[in-house]
Amino acid sequence: MRLLLIEDNRRLADLLADYLDKSGYRVDRAESLAMAHDFCAVASYDVIVLDLGLPDGDGFSFLADLRRSGDSVPILILTARDGIDSRIKGLDLGADDYLLKPFHNDELAARLRALLRRPENFLGHSLRCGNLSLNANERKVEISEQPLSLSRREVDVLEIMLRRSGHIVTKQALMEAMHETGDALSDNALEVSIHRLRKKLQAGGSTCEVKTVRGIGYMADGPNP
Numbered sequence: 001m002r003l004l005l006i007e008d009n010r011r012l013a014d015l016l017a018d019y020l021d022k023s024g025y026r027v028d029r030a031e032s033l034a035m036a037h038d039f040c041a042v043a044s045y046d047v048i049v050l051d052l053g054l055p056d057g058d059g060f061s062f063l064a065d066l067r068r069s070g071d072s073v074p075i076l077i078l079t080a081r082d083g084i085d086s087r088i089k090g091l092d093l094g095a096d097d098y099l100l101k102p103f104h105n106d107e108l109a110a111r112l113r114a115l116l117r118r119p120e121n122f123l124g125h126s127l128r129c130g131n132l133s134l135n136a137n138e139r140k141v142e143i144s145e146q147p148l149s150l151s152r153r154e155v156d157v158l159e160i161m162l163r164r165s166g167h168i169v170t171k172q173a174l175m176e177a178m179h180e181t182g183d184a185l186s187d188n189a190l191e192v193s194i195h196r197l198r199k200k201l202q203a204g205g206s207t208c209e210v211k212t213v214r215g216i217g218y219m220a221d222g223p224n225p
């Protein structure tokens, strides 16, 4: 697994690179946005760890540039900015997860593993999370091969969540994605749908859960199928 670490604090970068190296990643280190752009121009990464405050600019702009260019590499933001706004901004710009400094290395490793799981769900027609599966073409949902009856809206919400399983989906992003399906639903209607969906998944014995990330959004997560 090839990882690009973009962090200008040398001490932190040394510690992280050492830890990640021992965890089996091939780590490249960039201390500025310019270096990060150079690395990305010549190498392709499985995952990027991005600090926000960098000497030649803001990590947000790097993230936005990368997503604009169509690069969907998983990105985890490291941030000391504890404001919820900056976390939401990062996720809305296309980051996959964030970690607040200071953090424990083991937590970073666990988040990275989650990001690297199930990338096939991004594009595939058959989406899986735990014992739950959704066939995106036929709009059919099954738990352990048993059909589960959901409303059209619930299937749509579930599909968006499963395409990002193991990643946080902000409320805003979820509502925008629903809007694109032609179903412009209110904040309240979204919460009601999530609530119903969760109950049906539980009742059906799903090992995939739709978790609430307080103040930010939701995440579908479950054991590897």
Ligand code: CA
Pocket: 007, 008, 009, 051, 052, 053, 054
């Ligand atoms: Ca920094």
